[in-house]
Amino acid sequence: MKITAIETSVVALPFNMGGPYQSFAGLLWDRMEILLVKVETEDGLVGWGEAFGHAAIPATKAAIDSIIAPLMIGRDAGDINAINRAILHSTHLLGRNGSFVYGYAGVEIALWDLQGKRTGQPIWRLLGGSKPGLLDAYASLLNYKTHDLVAHNVREAVQAGYRAIKLHQTTREDVLVAQQAAGDVPVMLDVNCAWLPPKAHEMAASMSLDGLRWLEEPVWPPEDVDGLASLRRHGIPLSAGENVAGLFGFKTLIDAGAIDIAQPSVTKLGGISEMVRIIHLCQANGITVAPHSPYFGPGFIATLHIAAALIEAPLIEVLWLEMEANPFDPWVRPQNGKLAVPDGPGLGCDPDPAILARYAKGTTTRTEAA
Numbered sequence: 001m002k003i004t005a006i007e008t009s010v011v012a013l014p015f016n017m018g019g020p021y022q023s024f025a026g027l028l029w030d031r032m033e034i035l036l037v038k039v040e041t042e043d044g045l046v047g048w049g050e051a052f053g054h055a056a057i058p059a060t061k062a063a064i065d066s067i068i069a070p071l072m073i074g075r076d077a078g079d080i081n082a083i084n085r086a087i088l089h090s091t092h093l094l095g096r097n098g099s100f101v102y103g104y105a106g107v108e109i110a111l112w113d114l115q116g117k118r119t120g121q122p123i124w125r126l127l128g129g130s131k132p133g134l135l136d137a138y139a140s141l142l143n144y145k146t147h148d149l150v151a152h153n154v155r156e157a158v159q160a161g162y163r164a165i166k167l168h169q170t171t172r173e174d175v176l177v178a179q180q181a182a183g184d185v186p187v188m189l190d191v192n193c194a195w196l197p198p199k200a201h202e203m204a205a206s207m208s209l210d211g212l213r214w215l216e217e218p219v220w221p222p223e224d225v226d227g228l229a230s231l232r233r234h235g236i237p238l239s240a241g242e243n244v245a246g247l248f249g250f251k252t253l254i255d256a257g258a259i260d261i262a263q264p265s266v267t268k269l270g271g272i273s274e275m276v277r278i279i280h281l282c283q284a285n286g287i288t289v290a291p292h293s294p295y296f297g298p299g300f301i302a303t304l305h306i307a308a309a310l311i312e313a314p315l316i317e318v319l320w321l322e323m324e325a326n327p328f329d330p331w332v333r334p335q336n337g338k339l340a341v342p343d344g345p346g347l348g349c350d351p352d353p354a355i356l357a358r359y360a361k362g363t364t365t366r367t368e369a370a
């Protein structure tokens, strides 16, 4: 079925993070924004996707509206592999890790939603999965300025039923405070590429006996795969991947011996097909996959489908915050630390139009055949 129109829109959802808001890329982060991509076909079906994200949304939206959407109109929405090849090749000179690949990810997720709707199958089934049970989630805490807030939010997350908790802090003291508050619940530490290798060695050595479940992105810059690999001698499992460009980015990490745990991010690396290839590569190399999924829209739902179909005993990242409302409720909210996977066709959950309208930010852009 031919693609007849593509729309991009943004919803901005108020949230409470259990402490003062932080800034992100120089902007106050007090709304959870979702860049939605809607793809329509000539038979009237509609597919939904989500493109990364955060402060990059205006740039990603412009990439879709100006370049990607016009390239998509008139193509057969079922030709997912051929479209991947054509669009990513057409835009490769514009960047292999950034707005164009992020934008295409949103379109590609919508193509899988359409494929599922057209065939009456959930995406986990299209990927060969069996009917999933509940998936384990981990609470991915935001950054807090005080140890008290770290401890408070760790306790709240444990009480909410999470059986693993990740910090976005950068000191060993935060880890020790969190572990004390967490009791027997394991703690992970994500420092978002905070350290050059010498400092990263100092920090990893200091925490080597603390029992961290993993240490995420300890090295700046994220391309320094040899620097990251050198940290493995401290014995803490290392994770990375949310800033990696596609399959060959993961191959580079794996070939360098840099990671124990791979964290592909479906809204960043080009969508579901590329994520599936990365999971197979990781599994063939004995690398655990723990998806990067701090999202609350179709990118999150797509992660559930992929993980359910392809990852044994997956652990799903859920940002620790309380949203006022979400157009994809209830699927984006864990219960007792576990997530249900939709079993309707495609993603299995279209957004609630009333919530989309209430929290719309900026204008919807529609691209259609001339």
Ligand SMILES: [Mg+2]
Pocket: 190, 192, 216, 217, 242, 292
């Ligand atoms: Mg991270």
